[in-house]
Amino acid sequence: MSLRGSREVKENYQIFRLTGLLDAFSEPDFRRVVSKCIDDGPTNIILDLSAIDFIDSSGLGVLVQMAKKTQSVNGKLQVISNPRVTQTVKLVRLEQFLSLQPNIESALENLASGAA
Template sequence: MSLRGGFEQQAHCQLFRFTGQLDAYSDKQFGEFIASHRSAGQPLVVDLSHIDFIDSSGLGALVQLAKQCTADDQPFVVAGNPRVVQTVKLVRLEEFLHLQPDLKSALAHIAS
């Protein structure tokens, strides 16, 4: 299964939604999709709650995005599902990625 992305401009954030697999075959697609829609300033929410699989390449893509947002002083948060949360916690990146367990929590976190 490939990665599919969607973008939605909301009143208080830029929302990126992904489904499928975030892995070595799709990490470049992930980065390019976000780069093509992302604008500076407004907070960014990456919804991975419908991701079926994430590997080290996918985690690397998230780390690169986090570094870009930090360098641009752009707030960001990642929403996961139990599988994504477990993988991110395994490598102890939950704080660095501002990981939230679901989209509702992520939107509440970014709005506060």
């Protein structure tokens, strides 16, 4: 598999730390796993993509789906980015919608403050 990761569940959020490629090949499994984890709760999700090597349109699509899914269950999605991911997200003008953050601390502050 081109995407690897770990999941850490806290009281009111989950962190997914991912490495590798978030692309058309890894997207279906990623979507299925994270979607089930959102269903199981907690519904606040932090996706740490700081070690991602590549993201394509399929990867962006699943991030949008995850953001919408968390919102539908009164949760929030925070995405920790790196320059490559940030550039790709900004090309399609989704940086605000996907709540790009520079690190886990910023993502946690946004969750605590109620910011989107």
